[in-house]
Amino acid sequence: MTDRLIQTMRPRFLALFIALFLALLGASSALAQTTYEDILSASEHPENWVTYSGQYTSQRFSRLDQITQKNAKNLELKWVRQFDTLNYMETSPIVVDGIMYVTQANNLVHALDAHTGLTFWTYTYPLPRRLTLCCLRQNRGVAILGDRLFMGTLDAHLVALDSKTGTPLWNVEVADRLGGYSITGAPLVVKDMVIIGVSGGEYGIRGFIDAYDAATGERRWRRYTIPGEGEIGNETWEGDSWKTGGAPAWMTGSFDPELNLLYMGTGNPGPDWNGEVREGDNLYSDSLLALDVDTGELKWHFQFTPHDVHDWDACQVPVLVDMEFGGRPRKLVLFGNRNAFYYTLDRVTGEFLVGKPFAKQTWAEGLDEKGRPIRLPNTFPSEQGTVVSPHVQGGANWWSPSYSPQTELFYLMAFDASTKFFVGEAEYGEGELFVGSFPEISAPDDSFVSAVRAIDPRTGDRVWEHQVYARSTSGILSTAGGIVFGGTKQGNFFALDDKTGKELWRRSTGGKIHAAPVTYAVGGKQRVSIASGHAIFTFGLAEK
């Protein structure tokens, strides 16, 4: 089916054609179907992008190598798909056999032809009027299993859609939206389950991570991120503060099939910017959790920021890497934390191995031998305001990092900035904002530095950086072609040399890039797509 043919076919015929095509192939192949095995072996099938971070390791690395350091300058626009929305897009596309699934703010799902950007179908989730959202009406993407797509919604539901038609199959309430819960992250499919956490760290929720049966929507298990009365860790919360302690789990996790462990970060303790009413470490806020994926049982945890008063969620995607470390092969997890420290942990035990600042920070003298921060005095929010680095948005944030097994480097978007933090009273009311104050950005964004930084996981040292103007909140993608892709708030989408950070190519997309790029192939040709502003852009090599 040539480009020309697709472009000139009437949509109804095109849909029919595709349906027939899928039906014919359905019996003998996995076309437009994604099995658990497909996700397990995602690295070996780089023509698809089957899960939020590309693979269960969340390396967001692709073995595709048609686009190289040498020919990246020949990248050109293949297609754009604009959407009718005033929100900018945070979605990371899923691509299966030439069909791209993207979400839009307010929980729309679009199935697009990855070859042309034309729409096969659009699904609009019926959102209720009243929502309790800390931030924007965003969504970061779907998960896929078989011929089903899964999306978390702003009213804290989880829905399953038929991937061929967009027809809703089931819809379960994950939590009560009026209690302050919402969902913005992309689910993670593991085995026959859909894993999803909740947002609501500014609304006095008690965070949790759930697993649902992909076929029926029935809940398999729930793991609260704050231990209940009598459980170990509950004593790290003053009085009843654990009941409204936040610690959401709003980003997508990673999975190690051999260890059978799910890794997910947790968000800030509540109330935000006021720790006085919740003395203690506030476990397991701002932590990385390792859970038995079949039961949700907690195997280990590592808390990055005990008793956080700066809103430094551990909302990063954990990156799983097997590498030689200290003279022997180890199973590691890499984490570029919002508190401006980079960490390498043993992912079997949670043991702290490496920790070093990767962005400007003025709040800790360093980390102790267990990885616990040694706080500097006078860094807590105060009545007159305390200027601290990193920024309230962090030295990094949910913007996906990447790891290239070719360079053995960890890449992330870093932000050297500061914020003025104030102290204030917080009063809990169900479904009401539960924060102690509002921080004040201490200078315009463009007076700070954003940079892609390459970090050696063995030492935490910076190998290179590529500064970008102005600020960037983009995710990173690395490829076997030796390229690191990223974007900027100003709308530039760029390709860097993965060994040096040197810019190889750049193109303006004219909208804020606040999403992570993905790569895949259609018709045997490598493509790179990224959400920017109100649109999806797809680039590939020029063919002359």
Added chain:
Amino acid sequence: MTDRLIQTMRPRFLALFIALFLALLGASSALAQTTYEDILSASEHPENWVTYSGQYTSQRFSRLDQITQKNAKNLELKWVRQFDTLNYMETSPIVVDGIMYVTQANNLVHALDAHTGLTFWTYTYPLPRRLTLCCLRQNRGVAILGDRLFMGTLDAHLVALDSKTGTPLWNVEVADRLGGYSITGAPLVVKDMVIIGVSGGEYGIRGFIDAYDAATGERRWRRYTIPGEGEIGNETWEGDSWKTGGAPAWMTGSFDPELNLLYMGTGNPGPDWNGEVREGDNLYSDSLLALDVDTGELKWHFQFTPHDVHDWDACQVPVLVDMEFGGRPRKLVLFGNRNAFYYTLDRVTGEFLVGKPFAKQTWAEGLDEKGRPIRLPNTFPSEQGTVVSPHVQGGANWWSPSYSPQTELFYLMAFDASTKFFVGEAEYGEGELFVGSFPEISAPDDSFVSAVRAIDPRTGDRVWEHQVYARSTSGILSTAGGIVFGGTKQGNFFALDDKTGKELWRRSTGGKIHAAPVTYAVGGKQRVSIASGHAIFTFGLAEK
């Protein structure tokens, strides 16, 4: 100032730099200034695009020839600028010395760096809440004179802005918005005047064309498009129907400096789709008017559709051409009318020379020797509905046509479609919708044919057509490189061979193209820009 430098400079320094740069050059050159002489000689300075249709002739033809039939396949995206709007854009950019001025729905104006798409300034016109609009909240662009920009507004004002800063300089009420008036078209600057007409054909207005002093905003003259009591033509309106007879003038006109004549089309008589209350020809609705540009005096008129009951406004841009015709050089005006007939008129006298259908029509047997349509029976709206071609949106519409002096062909976007027209009562109320019925689109848009058609002005014959899928409502641009540019509703922007209509290049912009392309040069390189969806796209040749 290299791309790199611009990209990395902080906006405040960049603004300062540009201000200084302009100040330094201001004394000795016309940089970012546009004189009347610049508009008169626009064809000879194709690096700029200084007026809505490129030149006073409205040929929308550029002498730029870097992009050729041979290299058009190497066109690539140079930049995009996305805007925060749910409306799609209808703007046609003005480009002066590397600065692009575009308007957005709801009367925003943006000054962009034509090299990068980055914003220098944005002006937001303070619209009142209540507006009387037939259609969408659109605007089609600004006009420029000196260092002033002029924009008509949805509340029927005309504003002047400082082109360097976006600061408003004056603001005059053209008409009372509560009386049904609005402005969506781009003004035309002639000499030291700003010419603007009004919209409101569905609101029982009495249309007019105004000229304002560019320096002060003072009105120089007004020409009502419907003759008043005692004036010739008033007898073509039954009773008092002339008072609410519509005949707006909502698109931009053309100008012949030698004849000192302004040419502007007029819109439908009101009430729309009901002629029973306004028996007669309803002059000068659906007409082309030739006015003395200094006084607004009517020199001649040509009415395309007497007593229109189908909403076939003569809203096209008149295209002025000097060519050999009938064995002698003649001053002509070419008009691809919404009623599906193409016309060649003598523009000195208004004499009818050629008239032939260019799109599907079922309402007229043909035109008589004076160019008056010979109506077929049973084509008027009826109670049960009458299916007639062209479509209520016309065989063409305001979508700008183009004429290439190289091929001597007239290019327009044609639409072969039909609509079911109903009759109904219309009651006038000030500022209320004044229509007899609402037509019913008889079939989905994609069951009709849209095509770029090339017409020989000497015969009205079709030389070639290029069908596009799906429907298109795009304007046309032709260039000395032998190219005809246009777009589609599906978002494809394309380049055709101007002699054959063969497609040379196409790229998806992912949004509805409902605007006209322009071409210009920055840093000596030819660029082509077009508004699509919620963005401006700029293409140029790949540089390797």
